[in-house]
Amino acid sequence: MSTDPPVGIHDLNFATTSLVLTHDELARHTGANPAKYRHGIGQTSMSIPAADEDIVTLAANAAAPVIGRHGTDGIRTLLFATESGIDQSKAAGVYVHRLLGLHRNVRVVELKQACYGATAALQLARALVLTDPDQQVLVLASDIARYDLDSPGEATQGAAAAALLIAARPAIAVLNTPSGLYTRDVMDFWRPTYRSTPLVDGKKSVDTYLEALTATWHDYRARGGLPFEKLRALCYHQPFTRMAHKAHHHLLKTVGTTPTSQAVIEAIGATTGYNEAIGNSYTASVHLALASLLDSDAPLDGETIGLFSYGSGSVAEFLTATVVPGYRTALRTGAHRRGITDRTPLTYDAYRALHGRLLPTDGREHLLPHQTDGTYRLAGVNAHQRLYTATPDRSSQAPCEDQYDEPRRNEVRAAHSREATGHERLAQHGRPGFPPTRSG
Ligand code: HMG
Numbered sequence: 338m339s340t341d342p343p344v345g346i347h348d349l350n351f352a353t354t355s356l357v358l359t360h361d362e363l364a365r366h367t368g369a370n371p372a373k374y375r376h377g378i379g380q381t382s383m384s385i386p387a388a389d390e391d392i393v394t395l396a397a398n399a400a401a402p403v404i405g406r407h408g409t410d411g412i413r414t415l416l417f418a419t420e421s422g423i424d425q426s427k428a429a430g431v432y433v434h435r436l437l438g439l440h441r442n443v444r445v446v447e448l449k450q451a452c453y454g455a456t457a458a459l460q461l462a463r464a465l466v467l468t469d470p471d472q473q474v475l476v477l478a479s480d481i482a483r484y485d486l487d488s489p490g491e492a493t494q495g496a497a498a499a500a501l502l503i504a505a506r507p508a509i510a511v512l513n514t515p516s517g518l519y520t521r522d523v524m525d526f527w528r529p530t531y532r533s534t535p536l537v538d539g540k541k542s543v544d545t546y547l548e549a550l551t552a553t554w555h556d557y558r559a560r561g562g563l564p565f566e567k568l569r570a571l572c573y574h575q576p577f578t579r580m581a582h583k584a585h586h587h588l589l590k591t592v593g594t595t596p597t598s599q600a601v602i603e604a605i606g607a608t609t610g611y612n613e614a615i616g617n618s619y620t621a622s623v624h625l626a627l628a629s630l631l632d633s634d635a636p637l638d639g640e641t642i643g644l645f646s647y648g649s650g651s652v653a654e655f656l657t658a659t660v661v662p663g664y665r666t667a668l669r670t671g672a673h674r675r676g677i678t679d680r681t682p683l684t685y686d687a688y689r690a691l692h693g694r695l696l697p698t699d700g701r702e703h704l705l706p707h708q709t710d711g712t713y714r715l716a717g718v719n720a721h722q723r724l725y726t727a728t729p730d731r732s733s734q735a736p737c738e739d740q741y742d743e744p745r746r747n748e749v750r751a752a753h754s755r756e757a758t759g760h761e762r763l764a765q766h767g768r769p770g771f772p773p774t775r776s777g
Pocket of ligand 1: 370372373374376377378420450451452453489490491492493526537538539540542543546574575576577580617619647648649
């Protein structure tokens with residue numbers, strides 16, 4: 338009999354961008370039938386990052402409330418999973434470490450394997466907590482899914498970050514063993530380091546996703562995993578939410594059950610709400626599915642949930658989590674919903690202008706317009722360095738400057754004061770360049 342304490346998700350919060358493009362607005366300009374987006378791929382809108390939002394600001398915004406509730410003392414490791422990396426060497430989590438005011442005695446590392454990276458992070462976190470149940474691991478999954486304009490992938494963009502605090506005796510869900518694993522070298526979706534958008538074979542990616550689902554399920558069962566009937570619901574990686582429908586239909590056939598629409602809806606219906614509105618958030622997507630399920634009306638105390646994580650390329654894992662009785666008191670349902678409803682809708686033209694924007698690479702100082710509604714923002718770049726700040730009027734929540742050395746602190750203060758002048762201008766003229774529309 339194991340004496341290990343249960344380990345799992347003690348807190349879960351996500352943050353998305355300040356801007357959104359609806360699929361109706363997209364359809365008006367691409368000429369696609371809106372029903373294709375709504376029903377064919379199962380999306381209603383997609384989060385679009387503002388000029389001063391990136392994977393670091395999204396992750397810091399997701400993690401700050403977790404730190405606000407639990408403090409920093411227990412955290413010994415920060416694992417940052419992303420496939421939208423901003424540096425070939427430095428881990429994005431190191432910026433977040435400073436922005437959140439984490440202790441110096443913390444290890445920080447970045448993990449990558451397409452959308453699968455955060456699941457590897459969860460398993461590493463679980464193992465670390467088992468070696469010392471007094472320590473906690475902050476897992477951050479943060480991504481911006483950005484495809485070429487006018488490509489088939491364009492309608493499946495999105496962006497979000499999920500923050501998961503992994504601890505012994507968790508308040509929300511226990512991560513179980515065994516899990517089912519699968520890796521196969523396949524070119525279904527990839528992004529060479531010289532490209533800002535991925536190359537993708539859409540049809541192949543759907544097929545390899547389903548192939549990996551079957552394989553992980555068989556491995557999970559062969560290792561003593563629960564029979565299918567014991568799983569109350571399934572959270573799939575959702576590059577677009579229709580994919581979860583396809584996946585569950587496929588799994589029902591794999592386990593020898595006749596797939597019906599009702600069986601699919603019962604298993605996944607409550608998991609798609611957030612992803613329908615946010616779009617693909619790569620590493621965060623399966624956790625947004627879990628958040629959507631937990632935040633729903635479904636009573637889940639003591640229930641076991643299946644989670645399927647797929648990262649193109651490809652690596653996949655099927656695992657389960659058992660919801661802790663009383664979990665609702667630890668949820669952040671209101672904040673999650675506000676994060677979605679409070680986004681500012683973009684016109685198609687404004688979206689295209691934002692899409693084409695890349696950070697200057699000339700090494701000179703460039704300050705960015707203040708567009709984000711989040712606490713943390715990318716104020717600009719200078720000397721090939723990203724300058725992150727906390728929004729001045731929210732800085733009481735944001736211990737961001739504490740760990741700057743003096744020259745860097747002065748640099749950021751200077752950026753703040755230039756930014757304050759920009760704010761005054763914005764107060765008179767509104768957000769620069771992005772006429773919002775409520776028509777979508
Ligand atoms: P497409 O060419 O835009 O769409 O590509 P389509 O023509 O295949 O239509 C899509 C669906 O809409 C079809 O349904 C149509 O019938 C339906 P299906 O046959 O698939 O069931 N449809 C309509 N439905 C109702 N009313 C209508 C109508 N018209 C058509 N009027 C595709 C779609 C997903 C391939 C494309 O968007 C794409 O390439 N996306 C990016 C790749 C992707 O998301 N792949 C998913 C699996 S791989 C994965 O999950 C990993 C990933 O997250 C990356 C990572 O791991 O890092 C992507």
